[in-house]
Amino acid sequence: MKRRDFIRKAGATLATGAAAVGVPGMAQAKAEFNWKMVTAWPKNFPGLGTGANLLAKTITEMSGGRIKVKVYGARELVPAFEVYDTVSSGTAEMGHSGAYYWKGKSEAAQFFSAVPFGLTAQEMNAWLYYGGGLALWRELYQPFGIIPVPAGNSGVQMAGWFNKQINTVDDLKGLKMRIPGLGGEVLRRAGGITVNMPGGELFTSLQSGALDATEWVGPYNDLAFGFYKVAKYYYYPGWHEPGSTMEALINEKAFNALPKDLQQIVLTACKAANMDMLSEYSARNNQALETLVNKHKVNVLPLPDEVLKTLKQLSEQVVKALADKDPKSRKIYASISGFREQVMKWDAISEQAFMRARSL
Numbered sequence: 099m100k101r102r103d104f105i106r107k108a109g110a111t112l113a114t115g116a117a118a119v120g121v122p123g124m125a126q127a128k129a130e131f132n133w134k135m136v137t138a139w140p141k142n143f144p145g146l147g148t149g150a151n152l153l154a155k156t157i158t159e160m161s162g163g164r165i166k167v168k169v170y171g172a173r174e175l176v177p178a179f180e181v182y183d184t185v186s187s188g189t190a191e192m193g194h195s196g197a198y199y200w201k202g203k204s205e206a207a208q209f210f211s212a213v214p215f216g217l218t219a220q221e222m223n224a225w226l227y228y229g230g231g232l233a234l235w236r237e238l239y240q241p242f243g244i245i246p247v248p249a250g251n252s253g254v255q256m257a258g259w260f261n262k263q264i265n266t267v268d269d270l271k272g273l274k275m276r277i278p279g280l281g282g283e284v285l286r287r288a289g290g291i292t293v294n295m296p297g298g299e300l301f302t303s304l305q306s307g308a309l310d311a312t313e314w315v316g317p318y319n320d321l322a323f324g325f326y327k328v329a330k331y332y333y334y335p336g337w338h339e340p341g342s343t344m345e346a347l348i349n350e351k352a353f354n355a356l357p358k359d360l361q362q363i364v365l366t367a368c369k370a371a372n373m374d375m376l377s378e379y380s381a382r383n384n385q386a387l388e389t390l391v392n393k394h395k396v397n398v399l400p401l402p403d404e405v406l407k408t409l410k411q412l413s414e415q416v417v418k419a420l421a422d423k424d425p426k427s428r429k430i431y432a433s434i435s436g437f438r439e440q441v442m443k444w445d446a447i448s449e450q451a452f453m454r455a456r457s458l
Contacts, residue, residue, distance in 0.1 A: 117232075131356065132326035133167045136185070138139045138178040138195035140298045141171025144322045145315065145379060146344065149250045150194040153346060153371040160363045165356070167192065178296035185347040186242045187330075193347035194249060197235075199294075200278030203242065205420055206277045206427040209434055210235045210246065217355040217434070219251040219341035219376050221441050224344070229437045234430050243350045247368040250344030250375035253383075255336030256315030256320065257328035257401055259304065264401060267408045271274055276300055276312040280416055281338025297323070304328040313338065317386035318379055326394040333401050344375065 135154050139146040154167035172178035181193040182200045197209035225231040226248050239246045270288030281290035303309040305328045314320055346368045390396040421431030
């Protein structure tokens with residue numbers, strides 16, 4: 099009995115001593131981390147805001163509470179367009195946003211959110227995970243001390259809400275529209291006036307006449323914002339954002355301070371959030387669209403082919419001009435355009451062929 103008591107006490111002493119002298123992994127495995135996540139979305143906003151909430155919850159639960167992530171909506175801690183700097187500085191360990199908001203940091207960032215007439219959500223994920231896109235994205239953000247990770251996708255968006263009908267390209271001239279990223283530059287080339295502002299300001303801007311039109315996401319989100327109250331026409335398709343990737347921004351120092359198992363938990367939770375958001379939008383969009391049409395009598399209209407053809411031509415010019423600006427943009431453009439060409443060939447005899455057959 100005495101021998102057993104001695105062995106038990108000795109084992110406890112050894113374990114305590116090992117932690118005290120820093121045996122690799124033991125003290126770190128017990129450490130807890132309290133992280134802040136700042137987002138570009140209104141607090142608890144459907145799809146985008148709730149997607150950030152789910153990501154935080156998943157990290158917290160998968161880690162058994164070893165990482166506790168608290169989410170802050172836009173303006174709760176910092177304004178929507180200060181998310182990047184807040185994560186870069188380490189004031190917050192994580193952020194959730196869209197990469198096209200950071201073209202002021204690097205214009206090449208826009209490739210990782212949405213390219214007009216570019217990749218769909220499924221194709222975007224394929225490029226990022228298996229086509230070299232993610233490595234290029236991390237290389238671009240590395241000087242800012244940020245690790246970017248895909249953490250959501252809206253799928254193909256709507257072209258937006260307009261207070262006048264769009265029948266020809268001339269109807270875009272002088273149009274004041276909220277449209278970010280590369281799509282905004284395309285509209286400028288078509289004669290429009292582009293404005294970039296956070297989602298929370300769009301309703302009042304349309305209501306006051308400060309905007310003639312706005313794009314946001316799609317029916318699920320647009321119904322929640324109540325755009326049908328202040329705009330007459332709802333156009334499709336979302337030529338400017340065919341598969342918009344949302345990003346998790348992770349402070350590199352904070353990530354490197356985690357033990358390996360927690361690092362993997364963070365990355366796996368981001369991948370789960372990426373899949374979940376797209377699934378939710380696919381499930382909710384048509385339900386919301388039916389409400390907009392049947393209850394609120396919204397005019398849902400297709401953009402004329404003439405307008406789409408012109409926008410496509412201008413899009414090719416805009417993207418090529420961006421690629422010509424610097425070596426980083428050129429490298430990313432070569433990767434994403436090359437991937438688009440090869441994946442379109444498969445889509446033609448898989449997705450597109452099936453969709454055509456299903457509609458017969």
